[in-house]
Amino acid sequence: MTEPAKVQRHYDEMAEIYDRRYTEGTGQSYHRHISDQVIGWLPPGGCLLDIGCGTGLFVERYLERGGHGIGLDISPKMIERARDRAPLANWTVGTGESLPFRDNTFDAVSSLLAFSYFKDPEGMLAEVFRVLRPGGRVALCTLGRNFLTAGLPAIHTLGELARVRQVGMGNFGEHYYTDAEMESLFTGAQFVDVRVKRCSFAHLNLARPVYHLARRIEPIVEKRLPYLAYNICATGRKPHP
């Protein structure tokens, strides 16, 4: 089975668990924190494409701010739940590396917690550049590489062997990016006004009291010790010709 097919099957099986994980307790608080960063970079009220949209959490937030848009995901079951969440939005099954949209269609493109799965990140960003209108902006957030995340792929592989049924548990050949790699991918794709920022220290897998402690010191970590933050967020603008 190819890795994208394996990712699709995993999220098809996990759709219900995934949705609960990020709409309750620490999962909801973690997801809100990273989406605050991404949404803050995007123009409000425009036409959004969310790639790897999952169960539609980010599209729902963008719509609440007066925008409209479409979510795309490789997993039909995740898309089913997204459709239940926001029936008025548009949803489609597809892959981020080959977007079924015309050139210059969107004001904003987002992608949360999905970029690490893309086998061809250059191809995905070239597609994002193509479908954005001139002046439009992309913003994404994914797991970044640091000493805390470096061991995760091995843990995920072991989890798969031990048949642990948990979101993200499996050998999917994920890649976690450094700031320099992310910046080079964005500038290589012709984006301008590129910014890269580390985000989040309180991870939802932490026990509740530790999570709340980590949440308290998160702003300090993000500002003064950014290499300790789990996620990496990046944004860029498509220039006018």
Ligand SMILES: C[S@@+](CC[C@H](N)C(=O)[O-])C[C@H]1O[C@@H](n2cnc3c(N)ncnc32)[C@H](O)[C@@H]1O
């Ligand atoms: C961790 S979930 C994130 C979902 C959502 N963005 C969120 O923040 O809740 C990763 C999602 O990326 C999707 N995905 C992975 N590879 C993809 C690809 N090549 N094209 C489109 N979606 C993909 C998965 O199916 C899954 O729904």
